[in-house]
Amino acid sequence: MFLNNFYYTFKPLIPRSWQILLRRQVILRKRKSFKHIWPIDEKSNNPPKGWSGWPDNKRFAVVLTHDVDTPKGHENCEKLMDLEKSMGFRSSFNFVPERYDVSQELRQTLAESGFEVGVHGLRHDGKLYGSRRLFEERAHRINHYLKEWESVGFRSPSMHHNLDWLHDLNIEYDASTFDTDPFEPQSDALGTIFPFAVYKKSADAVASPPPGFPASQLPSFFVELPYTLPQDFTVFILMKETTIDIWKQKLDWIAEKGGMALLNTHPDYMNFDGKKLGIDEYPAEYYEEFLDYIRSLHNGQYWHVLPKEIARFWFSYLSAI
Numbered sequence: 001m002f003l004n005n006f007y008y009t010f011k012p013l014i015p016r017s018w019q020i021l022l023r024r025q026v027i028l029r030k031r032k033s034f035k036h037i038w039p040i041d042e043k044s045n046n047p048p049k050g051w052s053g054w055p056d057n058k059r060f061a062v063v064l065t066h067d068v069d070t071p072k073g074h075e076n077c078e079k080l081m082d083l084e085k086s087m088g089f090r091s092s093f094n095f096v097p098e099r100y101d102v103s104q105e106l107r108q109t110l111a112e113s114g115f116e117v118g119v120h121g122l123r124h125d126g127k128l129y130g131s132r133r134l135f136e137e138r139a140h141r142i143n144h145y146l147k148e149w150e151s152v153g154f155r156s157p158s159m160h161h162n163l164d165w166l167h168d169l170n171i172e173y174d175a176s177t178f179d180t181d182p183f184e185p186q187s188d189a190l191g192t193i194f195p196f197a198v199y200k201k202s203a204d205a206v207a208s209p210p211p212g213f214p215a216s217q218l219p220s221f222f223v224e225l226p227y228t229l230p231q232d233f234t235v236f237i238l239m240k241e242t243t244i245d246i247w248k249q250k251l252d253w254i255a256e257k258g259g260m261a262l263l264n265t266h267p268d269y270m271n272f273d274g275k276k277l278g279i280d281e282y283p284a285e286y287y288e289e290f291l292d293y294i295r296s297l298h299n300g301q302y303w304h305v306l307p308k309e310i311a312r313f314w315f316s317y318l319s320a321i
Contacts, residue, residue, distance in 0.1 A: 017279050020237065027183050027238045034182040037189075039230050039250045041180040044191045045257035050321035051194075053258065055313065058303035060255045062294060063225065063262040063310055064091035065175060067120050067155060071100045073268030078106065080267045081115060083284070087291045092307050094120035094155050094175075097145040107149060116306045118153035118175075119145050129162050139168040146170055152308050155264075159184045166222065167200045173223040173311035174198070175262070181227075183234055193228045193259030195314045197221040223311040228254055229263040236282035237269060244290050251290075255298055260310070263290075 014022075031038075054061050064084070068074055077093055084091055093110055095102045097119060107117050121128055122138045122145075129135055142154070146169065154169055156176040166174050173195075180189045190196075200220040229250050235241045247263075254261045270284040271277055294302065305313070 020279055024238050024240070027234070030183060031239070037180050038182055039180070039246050040253050041189065041191060044179045044189075044193050045259060046192070047258065048194055048196065050317075054303045056303060059298075059301040060258050060303070061260040061310060062302045062304045063260060063307055064089060064304075065094065065118075065155070065227070065262065065264045065307060066091055067094045067157075067264060067266050068268065069096065069099075069120075069124060069157070069266060070268045073266060074100055074103070074106070076267035076270060076272060078109065079272045079284075080270065080287075081110060081113060083288060084115075084291070085113060087288070088295065089291055089304065090114050090116075090306055092116035092118050092153060094118040094153070095149075096120045096122070096124045096157070098122050098141070099124045111150075116151075116153065116308055117149050118151050118155060118307070119149065120155050121157040124157040126158060126160070128156060129160050129165070132165070135162070135165050136168060139165075143168075143170050153311070158186075160186050163198045163224065166198070167220065169222075171222050172315075173225050173307055175225040175227065175264075175307060177224060177226040179226050179228045181230065181234070183238070190224075190226050192226065193254055193257060193261075195223050195225050195260060195310060197314070197318055198224050223314045225260070225262055225307055225311065227262045227264045228259065229261055232265040232282065232287070233269055233280075236286065237280050244286050244293070247290050248293055251294065251298075255301065261302070262307075 066080065068077060074095070093115060095107075095117065110117055119142055122142055127134065128138055145151070146154070152172040154166070154171045154174050154176070159176055159178065159181070161174070161176040163174070177190050178184065179191060179193050181187060182189070198221055229247055235246055251261050265287060269281055270287060271281040272284045277283070
């Protein structure tokens, strides 16, 4: 945590190109060391107790999410929405309330088009979990935006997380974790490709009540949705991959194991106009190719829903076991 605090304190003083070059050097050194758990950790495929499968006998679930980190990403949202709509997909867009102007018109357009709007931290400054007191202060503001935007989902910037503290938020689900990602600043992987409940009254944050526990007596909880496909920034910006092979490999494995394929991408880094790529951009065609891969190779096999829909399914599942 000290290194994270140090980094975010001095980050504004470091040119963006230097930040990326430094992170590339770090990640390239780490990649070989973690090839046994990334992009696939074979230990993360165990289904939860009482698991009877996804609705409609689907083989696996597909959930698409986007973190909108900057004004540039905000400007690209409608292009990304239109791309997904044209291919028969829906997703959630997570906005940072106090870093840039979040358009009410855009949020309304997304909602009316069948997409979801979530809250992505508060200021994206790396300080959200700096202290319990600071988190409580910011949680009050975050809850304001959750209510104003009619949002039920949250994701922390940079995938920082403290699942116990998140009970301060009025949410149905959080999506600030991952099954395996040794390249994140807070790299404590959860080791599962399934959602799970985080209970407020449990000594163990991820413990489940015993089978047959009456639904009326379930303790307060939210559903945690870990991302299970590597982030676009990691694969295309830091690792400089020029194919979607890593995404395809991981998706096929998740489909085989019957898990949840949850992807987090950023419109900030997608280049939609075909012009020369910036140091922190990749062709939007990569994402389009991946969506086409899902619907063609796995046609009829996946349950595609919004994060809030899979969270509500999980509430029902927990009430039934």
